[in-house]
Amino acid sequence: MSLDLDKDPGGPPAGEVPPEAITAVPVRHWGRWISAVLVLTVLGLIVWAFANAKINWGVVGDYLTYDRIMEGALNTLWITVCAMVLGLVLGMLLAVMRLSDNPVLSSVAYAYIWFFRGTPVLVQLMLWYNLSYIFDTLNLGFYKNEMNDVMTPFLAALLGLGLNEAAYMAEIARAGIKSVDGGQTEAAQALGMNGAKTMRRIVLPQAMRVIIPPSGNEFINMLKTSSLASVIYFEELFRAGNTISSRNLAVMEMMMVVSVWYLLLTTVFSIGQYYLERYYAKGTDREQPPTPLRRIGQQLTSFRTKSKVGGETV
Template sequence: MSDTASPRDQSRIPDKPVPPEAIKAIPVRHYGRWLGAAVVIALLAMLVWAFAGADINWGVVGEYLDRGTIVEGALKTLWISVLSMLLGLVLGLLLAVMRLSKNPVLASVSWAYIWFFRGTPVLVQLFLWFNLSFVFETVNLGFYKDEMNDFMTPFLAALLGLGLNEAAYMAEIARAGILSVDSGQTEAAQALGMNGSKTMRRIVLPQAMRVIIPPTGNEFINMLKTSSLAYAIQYGELFQAGRTIYSRNLAVMELLIVVSAWYLLLTTVFSIGQYYLERYYAKGVDRTPPPTPLQRVRAQLTHFRVRSEVGR
């Protein structure tokens, strides 16, 4: 049989295959998202327009933003918040360890502390400390003796009221972080000859910080705002400073806007710090740490640019 195909057979051989055309991807239109965004923008525009047209002297707002009394109040707010948070953190860790102790007395005392301070309002606790002279007329520490009215200043009452209340919440946060560490870690440490306190400091707490840090940051930001309750016992924090000024010049709304702007500034700064702290402690778990805010903005801009080019 001849290897060459006849002209008739050659006519049956198909031509060279033509490659398929490139697929033109058409992005899915999410009309609901755009509609929702339009509604939100419209509501925000209405809110801005309402404030812009209201009887608010914005010149007064700008005048008092950096006024010494307001800045001093903001610094006092920051100071009492930091000290109260430190007191709450240290005491909260101690209460968490007591709560997990096998000693029934320590566990019961810790439970009772948390029950009381979580079950009563912060404002009531502030007044309890500030009016402690109704129960104890003098304070006698052996090396120090004074009238309770002179000893229990607004600053000390605010520190005790905010810090001891915060300790109850930090105790539960720390307890959850400690329980999140696998029990095998403790058993391995004990097998190596570590005692209980050393195991807690060297093994358990460093691993628990990954769980403890995020809610702790939220608690501190909440503390910045809760510290405004200290105005009720005449502690000169930020809100009290604004309240003192508008009681004289009657610019109530203007001073409230100034105070709100300072609270927003403080909470924003510490929110950014909290984010980077969480990112640091997530290194041991996430191989790729979460993007920073700047990286997220760049990613969104790149994504928007790509979608625009595809749409064309």
């Protein structure tokens, strides 16, 4: 028996033509193109309608940096931050109380959450602002004053928004705390840590990964909900725009100005929330998504690469 060393063992048998290389043709998704065209058409019609509407865009540009609008935006930002801090601190306390083995603490926390989540924010704002109808004076022993002088629009807005937010933050914090594995607490107790130290050093840092995303959404929602404070005469962004429109009769133009400011503020805080989530996501097994700037850079690099390949310059 002879062995032919010149024959390729992996090639086709002698006398047969090798098969042609398979050319992969991507599946055409016509539905995507049709839906994209429809969406762009609708967006184009909306832009065209507003561009040809009876809106004086020059007034919108002039009032974007108007003094009263700027003060209203600052007041909106200030009441949002203060109410959110109050809601976050009180919410954390209520969450710990809900998880406590003490029936009194857990019952009080549950009743608080039940009441403030069950009544509208607008009603709560009006209750605080009109508190002088049932209490003429505020007497704390070391401090005494008329309730009308104490319950200013800012304080009523702070209590109405902050105490309501605490009820929602309590449930968010409770869910975050319960997401931490119980073995972490047992290990901390085995090392001699007490309950408060275990919560502060072990549980809460891990729970923040679950708490931060919904908390960021709550902050952005609070930023917009603060417009309800206009009914109690707090000079926030919406009330400032509404007051100006009642004088110059440019109602839609001022609403456009207010909308631009709300969009600007929510965009800034959305970006901050994104990076805060990335910070607390460190140490997890999942790979963190690229930042918006990196994503834009990757898209530009991919576009340049495809252009070079299409022009056969690689």
